Amino acid sequence: MQELGRASGAHGEVVLRRRGAVTELIVDGVFAMDDVDTSTERALATEALRRCTGDALRVLVGGLGLGWTAATVLADPRVTEADVVELQPALVGWAGEGLLPGLPVLPDRLRLRTADVADALAGSPGRWDAVLLDVDNGPAFLVHETNAGLYAEPGLSTALAALRPGGVLAIWSADPAPELADRLAALPGAADVEHLVLPVDRDGRRFDYAVVVARRAG
Incomplete structure (x- = not known):
């Protein structure tokens, strides 16, 4: 196993390592992700963007990870602005060094910044055509306990308010999260809520991941 980077900060330690051909x-101290199968991270972007209309799309991605979601956003030629908000400054630095497998180079349309996505959402009402959240392993398996507010009614309302009317919110989860979809559907201003279960086969086992999507009404 090769360690590519290790850093400690206000939000704990983050480690980037490579095991053979796999980056982790x-x-x-919590396993966040690897790139054995990146289909669901990419689906987070494709499912949101295929529900977006028009051109010159602005997209906010909460959570950089290994870069696969951001790369998929940038593969859509309609996207003119992709803003990725990442809590860990080390990850942003490693992206600049070309260490993330999903983003070996950083396109001009991509803006990386170190911040809490909750603050970014609260500070940009009505700005985005799509907001993609992949900051935890899902609402039931938090990387940081402080992220719990993102999945509560006030946090979801703030995320919806950050969208332009008709914009799309998409949230990734390592497990099915029907209760999250129900919570979204009950909010004023939410429309077309869907709970997408995405099966993945790894090492002879089936894992059910999920993406919850919703549209801002109006």
Whole structure:
């Protein structure tokens, strides 16, 4: 196993390592992700963007990870602005060094910044055509306990308010999260809520991941 980077900060330790051909990310002692199968991270972007209309799309991605979601966003030629908000400054630095497999180079349309996505959402009402959240292993398996507010009614309302009317919110989860979809559907201003279960086969086992999507009404 090759360690590519290790850093400690206000939000714990983050480790980037490579095991053979697989890159892994460990955040504050919690396994966050690897790139054995990146289909669901990419689906987070494709499912949101295929629901977006028009051109010159602005997209906010909460959570950089290994870069696969951001790369998929940038593969859509309609996207003119992709803003990725990442809590861990080390990850942003490693992206600049070309260490993330999903983003070996950083396109001009991509803006990386170190911040809490909750603050970014609260500070940009009505700005985005799509907001993609992949900051935890899902609402039931938090990387940081402080992220719980993102999945509560006030946090979801703030995320919806950050969208332009008709914009799309998409949230990734390592497990099915029907209760999250129900919570979204009950919010004023939410429309077309869907809970997408995405099966993945790894090492002869089936894992059910999920993406919850919703549209801002109006």
